[in-house]
Amino acid sequence: MKRMMIVMLLGVFMVLSACSKETNAPAANAGGEAPADNGTAAESAAAAGGEAKKPRVAFVYLGVPGDGGWTYEHDQGRLMMEKELGITATTVENVPEGADAERIFEELSQDHDVVFGTSFGYMDAMVNVAQKHPDVKFMHASGYKTLDNLGTYLGKEYQSAYLVGMAAGKMTENNHLGYVGAFPIPEVIYTINAFALGAQSVNPDAHVSVVWSNTWFDPTTERQAATSLLDKGVDVLAAYQDSPASIQAAAERGVWGIGNDSDMSKYAPDTYITNPVWKWGPYYIEAVQSVIDGTWKPESYFGSMKDGITDIAPFGKNVPQDVQDLVEAKKQEILNDAFDVFAGPIKDQTGAEKVAAGSAMTVDEILNMTWFVQGIDGTIPQ
Known part of the structure; x- marks a missing residue:
């Protein structure tokens, strides 16, 4: 959604x-x-x-x-x-x-x-x-x-977001990822968190800058939000809106782009990585x-992804095979119930422990998430 x-x-x-x-x-x-x-x-x-x-x-x-x-x-x-x-x-x-x-x-x-x-x-x-x-x-x-x-x-789109984050973490060269969030509600927050956790799992130095568009479908506003992140030097840009405006703006700068909801590869074929799909x-x-x-x-x-309601889109034509293989291996773990995206240890932005090692967030806790994980730069408006 x-x-x-x-x-x-x-x-x-x-x-x-x-x-x-x-x-x-x-x-x-x-x-x-x-x-x-x-x-x-x-x-x-x-x-x-x-x-x-x-x-x-x-x-x-x-x-x-x-x-x-x-x-x-x-x-x-x-x-x-x-x-x-x-x-x-x-x-x-x-x-x-x-x-x-x-x-x-x-x-x-x-x-x-x-x-x-x-x-x-x-x-x-x-x-x-x-x-x-x-x-x-x-x-x-x-x-x-x-x-x-x-x-x-x-x-559980956050399962897809984690996989996409892994790809972003491998593709970045400067460890600075960007994310244009739609609205500061749990659905968007836990998706951004999963993306960041996925990136950090393969690249501990990766960090994610977040800005909010407060839109679901407003290409002009979303492009402006994307541009603000591109101006900060992000070299991978993801977005949680219904339009492809963000990845189109990224493509114009030669920056890797990640869409949302549906396969958006046609909007930025040369710089597209993948994205969560419903x-x-x-x-x-x-x-x-x-x-x-x-x-x-x-x-x-x-x-869940195992139920087939969520997945990731096919990888872009310029995504290296080793990155694709890495993500596919983790996807199989998710499909086999061998991996939980929100299993601890997980810390929030302040460094406080939110999920202890050996435990995992409940569905209710995920659906009411109002905090960012460590490694995300940005605030959640109240």
Whole structure:
């Protein structure tokens, strides 16, 4: 993900006209209401021969699939689910986190059985609407609030971030890495920490400078933040946003770049290393199938790399083979449950021990992380 966040506010008419053309779902009408029929009426009826009823499914996106990152991967997962289960879902794009979001969820709940919200900032809106519609199943990406009809889902992207950090630690020549953080929330903080720990595991002298863009998708602002780090002399630059602006800025300086969410190699082919990627399709298939089977429960799903929900993108064409082999060996350890990213000893920026040797952070501790590990230069705004 992905998100307690701020998005460019769009006019109501833009939000409501954003139903994805890829799904062949009808656009919202001029009155601003979600479509009353998403083209699945026949699918929703019980099929001949007693087959299970197929639910009417909707996805609410913070951005557009064309972002090449977070929303793109959610949409790829939606497409996989549609193909596997024979369901055509409704999508609503460019939905800001706020009053508009709650209205969209309310309208979708009128004629859908399952609604996915793909941004952290939708959490309270989804809770409010779910309480009013107990017969609708809601699933919220990266949130932490659940109800009898509201579950959450996310993955251990920090496992991917550690591997990417290893590659960065091997590729740097001056030991100065940069990271453009999105928002100072635990999801981003623990990912940056994992990146730093990965880099330090192969290069103890590596340190990471962090700046915040306070955006998820704002190429102009993200490029400015990236430039501020490039001006400080970082020779590997990573970012936690949905746009490729940071790695494009790095490429212009001949600096190695690391993207986020989806394979971003095409944006900086000569200087690209790799980046964490999401694979939502298997989860969406399983979740919707459980609704069809009548086995759905409001779980707090936190999948791992072993589950296939997160991975790393293919390495860039100029990444040495020995670096690739090193990272691949550690990946196999993670897949075999032989390595824990947040196993001690781990110290924070001040040198205070946070995780003792022989112990490891719990999932709850990871999901509530509000501190940086030793070797990171930067502050976490309160």
